[in-house]
Amino acid sequence: MQQTSPGIRAVAFDFGGVLAHFIEESTLCHMADAAGVASEAFSAALWEHRADYDRGALDAGAYWGAVLDGCGSVEPREATAEALLELDSIGWSRINPATLRWARALKQHGYRTLIISNMAAPTYDMVIRDQLWMKHFEYVIISGWIGINKPDPGIFRRATSDLGLKPSEVLFVDDTPRNVAGARAAGLHALGFTDPDSLAAELAEQFPAVPIAGLVCRW
Structure with a gap:
């Protein structure tokens, strides 16, 4: 059954497994x-x-x-x-072009975009910090900066507080079920990620107002 989009203003991405491919x-x-x-x-x-x-x-x-x-x-x-x-x-540097294109499209549609990741500070410095694609994200929070790993709801509460958002205004996407559960425990909407096509289908069903441009190639 299709649901009405519940006022999503921001989309938060996990890094490894969503925005980037998992280490091979x-x-x-x-x-x-x-x-x-x-x-x-x-x-x-x-x-x-x-x-x-x-x-x-x-x-x-x-x-x-x-x-x-x-x-x-x-x-x-x-x-x-x-x-x-x-x-x-x-x-950890193999960026997923589908989820990156989606982040770009979301920002163009007025959504706030952020990264919430379990990541050591040295990894951030070497993999993320100076990348050109970072311009598509307003905010990043990593566990290595605040001493809290997902799925602890504290990392999600910190992110929403920093951005002045209600948890219910944020949709979080992660490939790990326990992190999805942690986000929901903090009051965020959350979806599990396996592949871009499946995510696009779930978005269309559960959050139809959220654009899916970029997730799936049109040709």
Whole structure:
């Protein structure tokens, strides 16, 4: 059943998995090779400490040191950590053209656009900060700046407060179900993301006043 759009004034994007493609297995393989260990051991160590890194509890040196210790690497710490930071940044830099075009179209239609991401400050500096496409976003908040990771509703409340918006005026899009639930707990509207076509269909059904230009190629 189609619903009337509930006064959406802003659209918030997750970064990894929505605005950018998720890091590829091939990149993780190269990272494991740089560490001199098997991919499975490296990936397990990478994700074990990622939440602490993303919320700023670990700086880059401590995080990559913990990853190398966790996977059993015997490679030189400083040089290997630097190589891993570079490869990690490359891995998160593959922007999704569909969601970026949608953000551009939303802004042209008068919507406020923002990014709410679990991301360490060093990742932001290397992947996002100086990119030309950032002009399509009014506001960015990352967990590494405020010490709060999604799905904690606090990060969503901080974003809406900073922008002077009611939570009910914001639509949030994320590829992780628990983050969608966290946004809804904070009073935002939220949709899960799998691919541009599916998102366009959900928008047309649930938020028909929100434009979908750019999400789907016309030709």
